[in-house]
Every structure is written in structure tokens, then in C-alpha cells.
Amino acid sequence: MNVKPDFSKHASHAETAPAFLSVWDIHAYYGESYIVQGVSFNVHEGEILALLGRNGAGKTTTLRSIARLANPQVNKGEIWLDHQPLHKMSSYQASMAGLGLVPEDRRIIPGLTVEENLQLAQIAPPIGWSLDRLYELFPRLGERRKQEGVTLSGGEQQMLAIARALARDIKVLLLDEPYEGLAPVIVDEIEKTLRIVKEQGMTTIIVEQNAVRALQLADRAVILDTGSIVFDGTASEVLENEQLRAEYLAI
Ligand SMILES: Nc1ncnc2c1ncn2[C@@H]1O[C@H](COP(=O)(O)OP(=O)(O)OP(=O)(O)O)[C@@H](O)[C@H]1O
Numbered sequence: 054m055n056v057k058p059d060f061s062k063h064a065s066h067a068e069t070a071p072a073f074l075s076v077w078d079i080h081a082y083y084g085e086s087y088i089v090q091g092v093s094f095n096v097h098e099g100e101i102l103a104l105l106g107r108n109g110a111g112k113t114t115t116l117r118s119i120a121r122l123a124n125p126q127v128n129k130g131e132i133w134l135d136h137q138p139l140h141k142m143s144s145y146q147a148s149m150a151g152l153g154l155v156p157e158d159r160r161i162i163p164g165l166t167v168e169e170n171l172q173l174a175q176i177a178p179p180i181g182w183s184l185d186r187l188y189e190l191f192p193r194l195g196e197r198r199k200q201e202g203v204t205l206s207g208g209e210q211q212m213l214a215i216a217r218a219l220a221r222d223i224k225v226l227l228l229d230e231p232y233e234g235l236a237p238v239i240v241d242e243i244e245k246t247l248r249i250v251k252e253q254g255m256t257t258i259i260v261e262q263n264a265v266r267a268l269q270l271a272d273r274a275v276i277l278d279t280g281s282i283v284f285d286g287t288a289s290e291v292l293e294n295e296q297l298r299a300e301y302l303a304i
């Protein structure tokens with residue numbers, strides 16, 4: 054089992070950033086609450102990383118920190134995406150630099166059809182997958198292109214949220230609990246599309262309570278516990294390590 058990588062010898066992570074997406078020693082707060090306590094991990098290009106841990110471990114906060122959202126406040130650390138310093142950017146700039154966050158609440162825009170939700174994502178460059186290609190990936194969305202987005206089923210809304218991220222030219226897809234509340238058959242369908250997206254070269258971080266499903270999809274896994282990394286290794290190492298699963302994932 055690997056321990057937390059030690060980057061402390063280097064003045065800046067820029068010179069050593071070994072990966073496509075590199076998160077180095079980030080510390081994040083909500084007001085006085087110290088949540089992410091020095092988290093470092095790498096994601097290689099084209100890989101799927103599962104970011105796991107119990108409720109409240111800091112997974113969403115880590116994703117929000119990478120996406121440079123106003124809350125939490127990140128006061129230390131570096132985040133590099135394909136040689137670009139995300140830690141110096143606003144959330145808007147990070148999204149322009151190729152970061153695609155699919156938040157847990159999906160944020161489908163009321164009053165707009167499926168197609169309008171996708172078109173809105175493509176209102177300005179950089180544009181990613183075409184609508185035709187997205188409808189090929191998610192045939193259910195093609196069939197419902199004229200339906201109001203918020204009237205879709207939970208699973209279809211999740212598909213729309215993922216499609217909307219891909220409608221922009223992103224370098225990394227961050228998924229916060231994409232399987233939450235969905236029937237196993239819908240999870241199968243979304244998992245299948247995430248594999249196709251990976252085959253197209255996409256780099257992905259998936260946060261999931263459904264750890265087994267996420268580990269079946271992922272190449273690597275990072276486990277968080279109270280804001281610190283307790284495991285960084287392959288997905289199969291976690292699946293095979295009963296003690297690790299019981300201690301940090303309750304599975
Ligand atoms: N906006 C906020 N203000 C204050 N504290 C917050 C806020 N959001 C989250 N927290 C706290 O930060 C900690 C980490 O929360 P986070 O949402 O990152 O956990 P998580 O690993 O995503 O959990 P879950 O699996 O339940 O989604 C929790 O203790 C939570 O109460």
C-alpha cells in the first residue's frame with residue numbers, strides 16, 4: 054500500500070508535477086472549519102480515479118477545491134492540470150482551462166429543454182462533443198431532446214449533467230456521486246457510457262458512496278479519511294483488501 058506522496062523537498066510543485074492532473078498539498082476551509090488537511094494525489098492522462106471515503110471525509114470539498122469554487126477557501130497548495138496552474142485561477146478560468154465538474158445536485162436549468170441545456174454549454178468556445186455525438190452516447194437524451202430538462206428521471210438528469218460537461222472541450226471530468234439514488238440498471242447504463250468516454254481518452258475523477266461500483270470502473274483509488282489521504286493505489290488493491298474496505302469504506 055502506498056502512503057501519501059512526499060513532495061515537501063520541492064519549493065514548488067511546478068518543477069516536478071508528474072501527472073496530467075496533480076493536486077499537491079491542498080488545505081481547504083469552510084470559515085473556521087479545517088476540512089481538507091494537506092491532500093496530494095496525481096491523476097494520469099486517460100485514467101479513471103475513484104476518490105472514496107466515508108460521509109464527511111472531504112470528497113466533495115476536495116472536488117470543489119480543484120474546481121476553484123468560491124467555497125471552500127483554499128489557502129495553500131497547488132493544482133496543475135496539463136501544465137496549467139489551476140490554483141491561480143477563478144472557477145470560470147478553471148472551467149475554460151478544461152475542468153468539467155458534474156456536481157451532486159446536477160444543476161439542470163429549469164425552463165430549458167434537454168437540447169437547450171446542452172446548447173447553453175456550447176454558447177462560447179471551447180466546444181467539446183457535438184450534440185449528435187452526445188445523443189449517440191446517450192440515446193435517451195436524443196429521444197427526449199425537446200423535453201424540459203428538469204422533468205427527466207433522475208438517471209436521465211444525471212446523463213444530461215454528464216453530457217453537458219462533455220459539450221465543452223474539457224480535459225478532466227469530475228463526477229460527484231453520479232450513481233446516487235439510481236437503480237442498478239441505470240447505474241449500468243451510466244457506467245457503460247463512462248467507459249466509452251474513457252476510451253475516447255478522457256481523464257476522470259469519480260466520487261462515489263457506491264465504492265464497489267466505482268472501483269469496478271476505476272484504474273486507481275484514493276481514500277480520504279477526515280480530510281487526509283489514507284490510501285493511494287490501484288482499484289484492485291482496494292477490492293482485494295478487506296481490512297481497508299472495512300476500516301474506511303464500511304463495505
Ligand atoms: N458549506 C459548508 N460549510 C461548513 N461546513 C461544510 C460545508 N460543506 C461541507 N462541510 C463540512 O465539511 C466536511 C466534509 O464535507 P464533504 O461534503 O466534503 O464530505 P464528503 O466526503 O463529500 O461526504 P458525503 O459522502 O456525505 O458527500 C463535513 O464535516 C461537512 O459537514
Ligand SMILES: [Mg+2]
Binds near residue numbers: 112113114
Ligand atoms: Mg460529498
